[in-house]
Amino acid sequence: MTTNASNPPASGSALHIALLGNPNCGKTALFNLMTGARQKVANYAGVTVERKEGWFTTPGGKRVRMLDLPGAYSLHAQSMDEAVTRDVLLGQRAGEPQPELIACVTDATHLRLNLRLVLEARNLGLPMVLVLNMSDMARKQGIEIDEAVLSRELGVPVISTVAVKADGAAQLLRWIDTDQLGNALPSHSKSFAGDAQQRVLDLHDEVRRILDLAVRAPAVQLARDDRIDAIVLHPVWGLVLLAVLLFLIFQAVFAWAAVPMDFIDATTASAAAWLNAHMADGPLRSLLADGVIAGRAA
Ligand SMILES: Nc1nc2c(ncn2[C@@H]2O[C@H](COP(=O)(O)OP(=O)(O)OP(=O)(O)O)[C@@H](O)[C@H]2O)c(=O)[nH]1
Ligand SMILES: [Mg+2]
Structure with missing residues (x-):
């Protein structure tokens, strides 16, 4: 399907931004808010993964091409969606120019989960801004995020959005109009090497360190998150839980059905x-x- 309100600006004449983020963090809502009807929807060549591109001009007159990347939990791809996202970001997908700016979208009410991808994306060395979407929900839940501290700890600019509000992308538009891409080059990064389990544990520690400094959430939520993490990230109980879940899925398909x-x-x-x-x-x-x-x- 193709929706078209005018033709996209030629590649090179517009700033090329890619929206990266976990599934369900509001990328598409933000993409729709910013591009309106100026969208082209198709599939990536050779795979059944949807490719959504849109374009718009900022209030300050900057032309932007925006790509709504498939949702991903990690750049260590486990699914076809994640593989496409990784390849586009690395500039390794044929016919797809490497983005000039990553807008890494997060659900501000689930930063503990969302920041893992942010930390991985920061290592790509591309200009990047962190978008705290669902900031309305975070406020309602009493979650206080110190954007300056978060920005200092991550080494990238931090911007709040509410993708379901008419002017919810105003701060992001202002940033695109007034800032230089050079200001979005991560000022520092940390690599997460080792095997998959070690990588997850190291990412978890770094996310925790940053959240301790930048976020104040109601005690109930923190305690609940800690309890969940203690089980699912436990070297033994985490694997037991995974085995039980796989067994239940197997049972559901072959016996209960x-x-x-x-x-x-x-x-x-x-x-x-x-x-x-x-x-x-x-x-x-x-x-x-x-x-x-x-x-x-x-
Ligand atoms: N309250 C609130 N709801 C939001 C906001 N942004 C998105 N939503 C809602 O969150 C849900 C998920 O948004 P999507 O835009 O589909 O999320 P996505 O990141 O594109 O998800 P995938 O395509 O699965 O990766 C939708 O119901 C949106 O209406 C926000 O800033 N505030
Ligand atoms: Mg989407």
């Missing part, structure tokens, strides 16, 4: 039998019993 399947089989068989008993033989009965009912059951 038999109950509704048997029910559907029995219902359709009795409906077909009822039709056979109550309708005169002929093409209509065959159509209903062998076509419509049997077809619904298949």
Whole structure:
């Protein structure tokens, strides 16, 4: 599908921004808010992953091309969506220019989860701004984020947005108008090497350190997050939990699904039998019993 309100500006004549972020943090809402109807939606070549590009001119007259990247939890890709996102950011996807600025969008009410991707993205060495989206929800929940401290600790500019409010991207637009890309080059970074488990633990420690300095959340939420982290990140209990979840998924697909399947089989068989008993033989009965009912059951 293609929506088109005018033609996109030629590559090179506009600032090329990519929206990166965890699934559900509000990237598409922000993308829609900023680009309006000036969008082109297609698939990335050779994969069934949606590619959304849009364009707009800022109040200060800067032309922008914006890419709404598929949601990702990590740049160490586990899914096709994450692989596309990683490749675009690295400039390794054919026909796709490397973005000039990453707008790393986070759900401000779930920074503990969202900052892991931010820390990974910072290591790419591209200009980057951290977007604290859902800042309305964070305020309502009593979460106080010190943007200056967060910016100092991450080494990138920090901007708040509310993607579901008409002027919710005003701060981001102002930043694009007034700031230089050079100011968004991460002033420092930290690499997270080692095996997957060590990397997750190191990321978790760094996120915790930064949040301790920059965020004050109601004690109840912190205690709850700590309890969850203590279990899912535990070297033994985390693996046990994963095994239990995989077992439950397996059971749901292969055992529990038999109950509704048997029910559907029995219902359709009795409906077909009822039709056979109550309708005169002929093409209509065959159509209903062998076509419509049997077809619904298949
Ligand atoms: N209150 C509030 N809701 C928001 C905000 N931004 C997004 N939402 C809502 O959050 C939900 C998820 O937003 P999306 O834009 O679909 O999230 P996404 O990051 O594109 O998700 P994926 O495409 O799955 O990666 C939607 O219901 C939005 O309306 C915000 O700033 N404040
Ligand atoms: Mg989206």
